[in-house]
Amino acid sequence: MPIYRSALLRFTPEGTAIYEEDGLLATEADAQGTQRVLGAGSWSALSGQYAGQEVTHWPGRIIAPGFVDLHIHYPQTDVIGSPADGLLPWLENYTFPHESRFSDSAYAAEVARFFVDELLRNGVTSAVTFCTSHPGSVEALMHEAQSRHMRMIAGKVLQDRHSPDGVRDATEQSLIDTETLIQRWHGKDRLGYAITPRFAPTSTDAQLRGAGELAAKYPDVWIQSHVAENHDEIRWARELFPASRSYLSIYDDFGLMRERALYAHCIHFDDADRALMRERRTAAAVCPTSNLFLSSGYFDFAKADEAGFSYGLASDVGGGTSFSPFHTMLAAYYVGREGHAKQGQSLSPQALWWQHTAGAARAAGLDGIVGNLQPGCEADFVVLNPQATPLLARRTAQARDLDELLFAMIVLGDDRLIERTQLA
Numbered sequence: 001m002p003i004y005r006s007a008l009l010r011f012t013p014e015g016t017a018i019y020e021e022d023g024l025l026a027t028e029a030d031a032q033g034t035q036r037v038l039g040a041g042s043w044s045a046l047s048g049q050y051a052g053q054e055v056t057h058w059p060g061r062i063i064a065p066g067f068v069d070l071h072i073h074y075p076q077t078d079v080i081g082s083p084a085d086g087l088l089p090w091l092e093n094y095t096f097p098h099e100s101r102f103s104d105s106a107y108a109a110e111v112a113r114f115f116v117d118e119l120l121r122n123g124v125t126s127a128v129t130f131c132t133s134h135p136g137s138v139e140a141l142m143h144e145a146q147s148r149h150m151r152m153i154a155g156k157v158l159q160d161r162h163s164p165d166g167v168r169d170a171t172e173q174s175l176i177d178t179e180t181l182i183q184r185w186h187g188k189d190r191l192g193y194a195i196t197p198r199f200a201p202t203s204t205d206a207q208l209r210g211a212g213e214l215a216a217k218y219p220d221v222w223i224q225s226h227v228a229e230n231h232d233e234i235r236w237a238r239e240l241f242p243a244s245r246s247y248l249s250i251y252d253d254f255g256l257m258r259e260r261a262l263y264a265h266c267i268h269f270d271d272a273d274r275a276l277m278r279e280r281r282t283a284a285a286v287c288p289t290s291n292l293f294l295s296s297g298y299f300d301f302a303k304a305d306e307a308g309f310s311y312g313l314a315s316d317v318g319g320g321t322s323f324s325p326f327h328t329m330l331a332a333y334y335v336g337r338e339g340h341a342k343q344g345q346s347l348s349p350q351a352l353w354w355q356h357t358a359g360a361a362r363a364a365g366l367d368g369i370v371g372n373l374q375p376g377c378e379a380d381f382v383v384l385n386p387q388a389t390p391l392l393a394r395r396t397a398q399a400r401d402l403d404e405l406l407f408a409m410i411v412l413g414d415d416r417l418i419e420r421t422q423l424a
């Protein structure tokens with residue numbers, strides 16, 4: 001039974017941070033061999049219960065929940081930092097040509113290995129991930145995540161129109177492949193499958209209908225797609241599906257909005273869209289570095305809270321510019337502050353951190369499973385070193401309270417702050 005002693009960060013079910021300067025984390029393997037949190041709290045209160053056990057002591061470090069990334073594209077690892085005028089030219093000039101290479105399984109396996117290493121180096125222990133339209137791209141990522149015992153949700157992209165040769169799939173075969181992959185991977189070890197239409201404009205009615213039928217047949221499988229990111233994209237979607245009330249409604253009309261459905265971006269929504277998100281218990285994956293990079297717009301946190309739909313943070317690599325949750329949290333802060341396109345607000349450090357850990361897990365339907373270090377949670381955690389750089393050491397030493405400590409790490413942190421990533 002591993003026992004760890006260091007400072008400890010976790011969250012209440014309401015999303016308030018709990019911080020122990022001198023904390024204790026005890027974990028124990030369950031019947032499947034996954035380490036789960038047995039006890040978490042202050043050293044003085046709990047250490048008596050574990051007397052005589054060997055303790056791993058990390059003085060000056062902070063144990064915190066592993067980060068949860070709600071939306072990322074592993075095949076775009078090598079597209080990160082590609083200049084473009086906006087979403088549609090970026091897809092056409094960089095992303096589609098690059099994704100066509102994933103028809104080669106050996107290439108997919110090499111990228112999957114690098115991608116998982118990079119997630120872990122940055123403290124991301126769970127991710128909801130797009131593969132490409134090639135079933136082999138899913139096989140490569142699932143094998144890699146399985147070999148690390150990592151909680152990974154991923155799916156084969158569905159795109160049977162308006163896509164170039166090399167990435168466009170065939171309607172009927174794409175649905176057969178999706179069902180085969182669900183049966184092979186969903187619920188195996190810590191893996192989950194996500195039905196993955198790229199976005200409405202690149203799927204025919206028949207493909208979206210088939211995806212919706214699979215979503216109904218397999219209710220605990222995830223759904224992931226994109227919505228309302230960019231004005232040109234929205235115009236295009238509305239032209240292609242004139243019968244739907246809005247871009248978001250297209251997905252609803254095909255049965256693709258329900259619990260465990262995650263839509264990236266959700267920027268240009270009206271109140272009816274927000275109400276629909278809440279009614280369907282569908283969540284938004286907020287991708288601030290991507291939205292700033294591609295000038296897509298600003299997610300409206302206040303209106304999301306007002307409407308009462310759930311959301312969490314995501315990197316959206318390679319439209320996003322960083323694997324680091326610290327960069328994503330800081331960008332989310334900038335997006336929150338923006339006050340021209342919407343009412344500006346200052347998101348609290350605890351709220352930002354929660355949205356990338358326990359809050360993101362809740363949005364994905366994994367509340368109490370990952371993203372937190374309460375008893376019963378799978379024990380994915382990071383060990384933070386607040387002395388990792390001279391400036392971090394200087395600034396965090398002067399933090400007067402938890403909010404100042406968390407915010408200094410959000411603003412100054414990157415992969416150097418992650419000293420260790422431990423999977424359950």
Ligand SMILES: [Zn+2]
Pocket residue numbers: 071072073226264316319
């Ligand atoms: Zn994306």
